Amino acid sequence: MNTNRRIFLSGLASVVTLATTKASWAEGKGLIAILTPSHDNPFFKAEAVGAEARAQELGYETIVLVHDDDPNKQSELFDTAIARGAKAIILDNAGADATVAAVQRAKDAGIPSFLIDREIKEAGIAVSQIVSNNYQGAQLGAEEFVRIMEETGNYVELVGREADTNAGIRSSGYHDIIDQYPDMVMVAQQSANWSQTEAFEKMESILQANPDIKGLICGNDTMAMGAWAALEAAGRSDVLVVGFDGSNDVRDSILAGGIKATVLQPAYRQAQIAVEQADKYIETGSTGLEEKQLMDCVLINADNAADLETFALGA
């Protein structure tokens, strides 16, 4: 373990941020590199943990790297994976446009990429792009939101980072449902860039300008948690909040009567599927599946929140 780590670090031309570095020789099927955004968001940590566990079960070494949503850092990490001779890259990417070149570079170096969670805007470069059915999931969340709002009232929407397709698609799914109800009135719509702290600050100022809000729908759970903290601090825990992701934090809030609902993305399983497809591709030259695949999401509310653990729904 220590030896591997030293070799790995000495192999790095430029210093990159490593969330964790783990290597195990196992049966020597080679190295799988796992790249995700920051593990500060437990969603991405669940992806990394799920991918790493499955890869090691299948006999691969793994390196787990984080790009912090910085395309330049992601590009350096691709160079690292290429230099290390990775057999495959599992990637939750740092931008639909900016990632295309990096995935192409890996492909040119003979390293297939398997994308999870977020798409890139080109087909035919990655081998697989497995993404949550965000549109379907957003519609589930919006239906629940409309239901608990009793189809009427002022509400706020916090959207994700604009460079991320998932921010747009979730907002689109929300509005395709909510806008059917003329008494649902959106009084503010702002991006909090998926960030908990940013959501806290945005919610504070939105609340000052619009004290008469009844609901809040968020593009992800970290923003829901940040906004919920702001609402609680302002004594407004009456505001009905819906998130998206299915994190344990929001699960606990739902069970405690705080946030009302979220939408589970099966992040852990999704990462495992990506590794399984990578393994099949490495061994047979094909996954046997279309490149882009959607995975349906599941509504989480007080009825089933107790069954949720680390982005997977138990029995």
Place this chain on the structure above:
Amino acid sequence: MRHSILLTAAAIALLTTMSGCKIVKNPDPNAEGAAPANQTDAERMGIYAREIWDSKVLPAVATHLVPLSDLRSAQALDIDAAGEKHGMRPDGEANPWNFAVAGTGTILEANTKSRAAKLKVDTDADGVPDVIVQLGPVIRGTAIRDAMPFIIFTNFRDQIEFAKLAGGLNAIAHDRLTIPEGDLTGMQVTFEGVFTFKNVTTSPEIVPTKLSFGGQ
């Protein structure tokens, strides 16, 4: 890269006759002969949906059409086998099956005022509705899109474009319907359409591709 794929696809399209051709017309605004680039995703996908409706969507529905009662009998024996035999679904783990079904029944409830108008229909004469027919204009879900074997997510720019295609197909389904005036409750309705299967206890929410109304 994408451009060269498009050109290749265009070249192949020129070399093949259009009937029976499996090539999906790529909706990219930069494609030669495609709509102007200032169209929104929704507009572009709406045009594409109209292009394929009569030539591909309706034939695919006809090919896979199964009487609803037959489907239910098959599902009562084995849900997975019924899906393999009659259903359609995109690649991916645990994607739900979509079915094209035909049936007839009595309208027990008709909500035609709502933007999301729908009929609750009793197809097995037990006095309880067991099918929902979505009339729109707001039609829920992505059943038609997901049932079409020739519509492949990989061929679309991203989920947003793909979602707008589902919306475009739903919109045409609504546009093609002729709904009689007045209260429809008690009337007979005969339908063909597509739905996404959830489970055997949830009434199918059918997006109709053909609808006709009989007497009381």
